[in-house]
Amino acid sequence: MAATVAPGERRLAARPSTWLVWAGMTAFGVFLLGILVAVVVDSFGRQWFATWLPEGFTTDRYAEAWDRFSLGEVVGVTVGVALLVVVISVLVGVPAAYVLARREFPGKRVVMLLFLLPVLMPPITYGIPLATVMYSFGLGRTLTAVVLVNLVPSVPFVILTMTPFIEQINPAIESAARMCGARTRQVFTRVLAPLLVPGILAAGILVLVRTVGLFELTFLVSGPGSDTLVVAIYRGMTAAGGGEARQLISAMSVIYTATMLAMLVVALRFVNPTQLVAQVKEARDDD
Amino acid sequence: MTSRTGGAQRSTASLRHRLAERGIDPTLLLLVPGLVVAVALFVYPFSYGIGLTVQPTAAMQEQWGGGVFANYVAFFRDPFVFDSIGITMRLALPAALFNVLASIPVAMVLRHRFRGKRLLTSLLVLPITLGTVLTAQGLLIFAGRQGWLNRALLQAGLIDEPLQLVNNYLGVMFSLVITGFPFAFLLISSYLSGIDPSLEQAARTLGAGWWQRFRRIVLPLLAPGLATTFVLTFVLAFSVFPSARLVGDAMGSTRVMSLMAFRAFGEQNDYAMASTIALMMGAVELLVVVAVLGLRSLLYRGTTGGKG
Amino acid sequence: MSAFESLELRGVGRRFGGVDALAGLDLTIRAGEFVALLGPSGCGKSTALNCLAGLLPLTHGEILLDGRRIDTLPPERRGFGMVFQSYALFPHLSVEKNVAFGLQMQGVPRAETDRRVRAAIELVKLGEHARKLPGQLSGGQQQRVAIARAVVLEPSLVLMDEPLSNLDAKLRLDMRTEIRRLHQSLGLTTIYVTHDQEEALSLADRLVVMREGRVQQVGTPDELYESPTSWYVADFMGYRNILPATVVSASGGEAVVELPGTGGADGVRLTGRAVGALRAGDSVRVAVRPEDFVVAGPGAAADGGAGAIGGAVAVVEYHGREHAVSVQAGDVMLHARSATPPVVGGAVRLTAPVERVLVFPESLDAPVPQEVAA
Numbered sequence: 001m002a003a004t005v006a007p008g009e010r011r012l013a014a015r016p017s018t019w020l021v022w023a024g025m026t027a028f029g030v031f032l033l034g035i036l037v038a039v040v041v042d043s044f045g046r047q048w049f050a051t052w053l054p055e056g057f058t059t060d061r062y063a064e065a066w067d068r069f070s071l072g073e074v075v076g077v078t079v080g081v082a083l084l085v086v087v088i089s090v091l092v093g094v095p096a097a098y099v100l101a102r103r104e105f106p107g108k109r110v111v112m113l114l115f116l117l118p119v120l121m122p123p124i125t126y127g128i129p130l131a132t133v134m135y136s137f138g139l140g141r142t143l144t145a146v147v148l149v150n151l152v153p154s155v156p157f158v159i160l161t162m163t164p165f166i167e168q169i170n171p172a173i174e175s176a177a178r179m180c181g182a183r184t185r186q187v188f189t190r191v192l193a194p195l196l197v198p199g200i201l202a203a204g205i206l207v208l209v210r211t212v213g214l215f216e217l218t219f220l221v222s223g224p225g226s227d228t229l230v231v232a233i234y235r236g237m238t239a240a241g242g243g244e245a246r247q248l249i250s251a252m253s254v255i256y257t258a259t260m261l262a263m264l265v266v267a268l269r270f271v272n273p274t275q276l277v278a279q280v281k282e283a284r285d286d287d
Numbered sequence: 288m289t290s291r292t293g294g295a296q297r298s299t300a301s302l303r304h305r306l307a308e309r310g311i312d313p314t315l316l317l318l319v320p321g322l323v324v325a326v327a328l329f330v331y332p333f334s335y336g337i338g339l340t341v342q343p344t345a346a347m348q349e350q351w352g353g354g355v356f357a358n359y360v361a362f363f364r365d366p367f368v369f370d371s372i373g374i375t376m377r378l379a380l381p382a383a384l385f386n387v388l389a390s391i392p393v394a395m396v397l398r399h400r401f402r403g404k405r406l407l408t409s410l411l412v413l414p415i416t417l418g419t420v421l422t423a424q425g426l427l428i429f430a431g432r433q434g435w436l437n438r439a440l441l442q443a444g445l446i447d448e449p450l451q452l453v454n455n456y457l458g459v460m461f462s463l464v465i466t467g468f469p470f471a472f473l474l475i476s477s478y479l480s481g482i483d484p485s486l487e488q489a490a491r492t493l494g495a496g497w498w499q500r501f502r503r504i505v506l507p508l509l510a511p512g513l514a515t516t517f518v519l520t521f522v523l524a525f526s527v528f529p530s531a532r533l534v535g536d537a538m539g540s541t542r543v544m545s546l547m548a549f550r551a552f553g554e555q556n557d558y559a560m561a562s563t564i565a566l567m568m569g570a571v572e573l574l575v576v577v578a579v580l581g582l583r584s585l586l587y588r589g590t591t592g593g594k595g
Numbered sequence: 596m597s598a599f600e601s602l603e604l605r606g607v608g609r610r611f612g613g614v615d616a617l618a619g620l621d622l623t624i625r626a627g628e629f630v631a632l633l634g635p636s637g638c639g640k641s642t643a644l645n646c647l648a649g650l651l652p653l654t655h656g657e658i659l660l661d662g663r664r665i666d667t668l669p670p671e672r673r674g675f676g677m678v679f680q681s682y683a684l685f686p687h688l689s690v691e692k693n694v695a696f697g698l699q700m701q702g703v704p705r706a707e708t709d710r711r712v713r714a715a716i717e718l719v720k721l722g723e724h725a726r727k728l729p730g731q732l733s734g735g736q737q738q739r740v741a742i743a744r745a746v747v748l749e750p751s752l753v754l755m756d757e758p759l760s761n762l763d764a765k766l767r768l769d770m771r772t773e774i775r776r777l778h779q780s781l782g783l784t785t786i787y788v789t790h791d792q793e794e795a796l797s798l799a800d801r802l803v804v805m806r807e808g809r810v811q812q813v814g815t816p817d818e819l820y821e822s823p824t825s826w827y828v829a830d831f832m833g834y835r836n837i838l839p840a841t842v843v844s845a846s847g848g849e850a851v852v853e854l855p856g857t858g859g860a861d862g863v864r865l866t867g868r869a870v871g872a873l874r875a876g877d878s879v880r881v882a883v884r885p886e887d888f889v890v891a892g893p894g895a896a897a898d899g900g901a902g903a904i905g906g907a908v909a910v911v912e913y914h915g916r917e918h919a920v921s922v923q924a925g926d927v928m929l930h931a932r933s934a935t936p937p938v939v940g941g942a943v944r945l946t947a948p949v950e951r952v953l954v955f956p957e958s959l960d961a962p963v964p965q966e967v968a969a
Contacts, residue, residue: 179648186700
């Protein structure tokens with residue numbers, strides 16, 4: 001037997017640990033699928049108490065939830081706010097990331113810290129003073145306020161992900177463009193922009209997902225007409241009198257997940273987040 | 288050895304050039320929109336919030352004394368509020384630690400190429416799309432007293448009566464792991480992919496077994512990344528709010544700081560006290576973050592493994 | 596072609612954080628000339644090139660093109676072409692689009708752009724790769740694209756920053772010939788930065804040897820090779836044996852020196868050609884090329900040459916037609932060449948003609964006699 005196990009350590013040692021990992025992953029997967037399927041089944045169920053499955057199935061809950069929580073408007077607000085936040089954070093964040101990646105200037109560390117803090121702080125910490133300011137400016141419960149509060153973590157997020165991405169792009173490429181006669185604007189539009197697209201896409205997708213899922217900040221300043229889906233679900237679950245019927249909430253949750261999944265599936269066709277770092281590395285090896 | 292020019296030689300560079308030497312040129316203007324956002328939406332409200340904390344309501348001053356610092360006195364003296372620090376820590380620290388430690392072996396195994404890797408990675412990323420609120424709803428149904436999990440365990444004869452898995456500490460912990468683990472996994476995977484595999488191969492030729500390779504090569508290179516990941520997952524877990532309310536015991540074992548802050552903000556409309564709790568929350572969190580990052584620089588002084 | 600009469604650098608310097616990366620560079624470049632800036636890393640040669648390109652601002656001096664000051668212009672308005680060490684090709688553009696980029700920036704009409712791009716790609720023999728992305732090409736091919744991209748604009752000056760240092764040895768030789776061919780056929784004025792003395796000698800019409808931000812010597816390859824003005828330049832020009840010594844006596848352009856540590860109480864005495872004014876007692880460096888040493892048996896008499904150093908053969912390397920011989924003489928290791936391989940460990944004597952032994956003052960900071968006017 002010993003003769004067949006050439007690299008002995010692999011069989012003896014690597015196996016139990018690998019099995020343990022797979023067992024843990026399976027448990028995680030069971031929980032995950034259980035949660036997801038339970039919500040989906042519940043949303044289609046008529047009555048579901050002490051049985052494995054509901055007594056019957058219906059799609060009525062969706063229509064009911066759609067009307068009751070005016071989900072058309074809520075979904076519109078959610079997607080609109082998310083896209084707006086993505087566009088603004090990219091437009092504001094990418095130029096700042098460029099400066100941080102390429103330049104040394106007095107006070108750079110302070111600026112870096114300023115952009116790092118909102119990511120490191122719990123959202124409630126700055127969310128409550130920020131919401132207070134929003135209300136005192138009469139922006140409470142408005143869409144403007146919802147977009148503005150979402151920018152606080154999103155802009156630094158774009159800056160922090162794009163800075164290393166830009167650092168990986170050989171600065172000589174920009175010099176080469178200049179030597180070819182390109183002006184500053186042309187260097188940005190003709191050379192940098194196409195090179196930055198993968199990074200911008202990745203950062204944009206992550207901001208999109210975060211914004212749709214971000215509860216705390218939106219919750220503090222939104223109100224009827226400016227609630228996003230997560231906030232609407234939370235309000236439904238915690239409404240006075242024990243909350244809305246469970247199935248309605250489930251239906252709403254399924255709509256939420258479907259929206260999010262649809263966006264993410266589209267997004268993942270462009271980038272694989274775990275490869276973000278590796279891709280950049282390969283790109284560097286190429287040049 | 289460097290040659291130096293005498294003082295007599297005058298610079299012919301224009302002021303613009305000389306400023307550019309110090310890094311000040313029109314390119315810096317690109318930073319302005321980002322700074323405006325940071326100052327208007329973060330620095331200003333934050334300072335405003337600090338100002339608010341020393342403007343306590345009359346009721347607060349009467350109840351707790353301490354003049355303008357009544358809110359702080361209330362924070363430290365009122366056990367209902369003060370104990371929330373410990374409650375938050377008891378949730379956030381173990382959750383963050385678990386997420387980081389569990390991610391290491393998973394990331395190590397998933398690092399190799401195999402069929403279905405992309406599917407598995409996507410599955411791990413899935414919870415990020417679920418969000419805390421949906422996870423809470425799902426946990427209530429799936430792990431509730433009449434949920435599938437308890438049913439399966441009962442049927443298998445492992446337990447005699449349903450386990451209480453939600454509406455308590457455990458429920459929030461489940462929720463924190465389900466949302467936090469994929470995040471930690473993604474980060475650690477990317478740090479791991481930044482470690483040159485030939486380092487491990489080199490260690491192998493020098494006779495190191497898998498544990499020695501992990502302990503002596505991978506772990507030290509991964510350590511800074513682990514610290515960063517821990518900090519970020521901790522921040523996520525520390526600000527736990529919806530799940531503490533929805534799948535926890537909001538008035539008992541999961542009475543976290545963010546709930547206290549929101550109670551003062553949304554239910555009592557005491558913005559000054561709400562800001563006080565919020566700021567204290569930030570202070571406690573920063574303390575942990577600084578401690579972890581300090582530990583990191585103490586333990587490891589080399590280059591980061593993640594970025595080669 | 597936007598030709599010029601002369602490009603003049605007057606006292607060009609760049610000082611940053613109290614350190615001179617480049618100081619007092621005076622140089623006049625005539626149209627059509629191929630000038631190489633030579634020196635080790637950190638000597639200021641790349642700084643000089645980037646200042647010329649406009650990628651780094653000057654802190655001192657000025658650059659004049661036919662008397663017109665250009666150092667205040669941004670790089671894109673100087674009309675120079677540049678080839679980078681890392682190639683710096685636009686990774687998202689195909690070969691032809693990389694080459695066409697500059698013409699598009701100038702607003703050259705479509706038809707003319709196409710024609711010139713095709714000609715430039717043919718010139719560097721990449722016709723069949725025109726539609727490929729840079730990532731699909733080998734290092735040598737990428738560098739050819741970079742050269743085509745620079746010359747397609749017919750710039751008044753081409754700047755090359757160590758363009759061959761990322762290539763392997765054989766490709767480097769091929770590309771060297773290629774660059775020389777292009778320069779001869781197009782007649783483009785070229786400034787070429789390198790740390791490789793062979794590259795500089797074979798390509799350039801004129802060499803500028805730099806050290807710590809300052810020029811050490813300017814001259815034709817022949818002048819530098821035969822008459823270096825300092826041991827630093829000699830070191831670059833293949834004088835592999837650079838030995839510290841003390842002057843015993845000096846007269847009539849010749850100096851007798853003592854080499855400490857080469858055996859005997861005061862070391863061996865050698866006679867050599869003095870470069871610059873030397874007096875007895877001066878600390879000097881003696882420079883001898885390996886090929887100028889004659890390896891002789893221990894019994895051979897000193898035949899009226901510079902003197903002889905006795906030692907033992909330590910290493911013999913086969914170099915095809917000849918052998919590289921390392922000789923341990925006391926504490927000093929000497930390098931020589933020999934047609935026949937001596938026995939390792941055997942005793943030998945090294946001699947050299949007086950005019951092939953150069954004696955330089957030790958100090959490099961002293962003003963260097965500029966024998967050759969730039």
